[in-house]
Amino acid sequence: MKYKVTFDTNIFVDNKNSATKKHDCLQYSIEDLFEARFENKKIELYSVSTTERESKNKGISIIEIKRNGYGVLQYGNALYGAAIYRKVHELLEMALIGISNIGGSCVVDVERKEKFLKIMDIICSNNEWRKWDISNLNNSQLRKYNDGLIFECHVYSGNDIFVSNDKKSYIQKESARSKLQSLFATEIYTPNEFGKLLTFP
Numbered sequence: 688m689k690y691k692v693t694f695d696t697n698i699f700v701d702n703k704n705s706a707t708k709k710h711d712c713l714q715y716s717i718e719d720l721f722e723a724r725f726e727n728k729k730i731e732l733y734s735v736s737t738t739e740r741e742s743k744n745k746g747i748s749i750i751e752i753k754r755n756g757y758g759v760l761q762y763g764n765a766l767y768g769a770a771i772y773r774k775v776h777e778l779l780e781m782a783l784i785g786i787s788n789i790g791g792s793c794v795v796d797v798e799r800k801e802k803f804l805k806i807m808d809i810i811c812s813n814n815e816w817r818k819w820d821i822s823n824l825n826n827s828q829l830r831k832y833n834d835g836l837i838f839e840c841h842v843y844s845g846n847d848i849f850v851s852n853d854k855k856s857y858i859q860k861e862s863a864r865s866k867l868q869s870l871f872a873t874e875i876y877t878p879n880e881f882g883k884l885l886t887f888p
Contacts, residue, residue: 781795
């Protein structure tokens with residue numbers, strides 16, 4: 688058995704993304720995580736297509752690492768390099784017209800939509816978000832939609848752990864964190880919290 692772990696955007700140190708503070712990131716590379724153990728069990732790595740969309744829109748890579756002299760780029764679904772090919776599973780976000788990309792999203796049923804609405808109500812603290820014009824979102828509103836899409840994918844996939852440094856949606860709002868964990872039977876950790884629980888053989 689393996690623990691299935693979903694990683695939010697900006698979890699790994701990326702020198703190209705100056706907006707991400709290194710102390711808020713996981714202090715291990717993706718390569719390290721292939722060998723890591725959580726409660727003595729291996730972990731499977733997952734990212735969401737939302738992360739790839741956000742990164743491409745900003746013109747940056749999610750992470751760049753070096754191994755044996757080869758540069759390796761990770762774009763949300765896999766590691767590509769002359770030295771290694773190791774899979775990071777990709778989850779497709781729920782398709783939302785005006786936000787999602789064709790090929791990077793999927794049509795969902797009513798049950799998934801209802802869960803997404805519940806998630807948005809929790810991370811936005813109220814129902815005001817339902818009045819937003821999805822065709823004319825500001826940056827803050829778009830980030831909230833992205834947060835909801837990522838977490839909904841995590842919930843739908845049945846993954847065990849969600850790792851995020853998003854203080855506004857999950858971390859500083861302890862009520863939101865506890866509600867999401869309780870309602871969807873999952874665990875939410877900051878990169879620092881998660882990293883402290885990892886062991887290596």
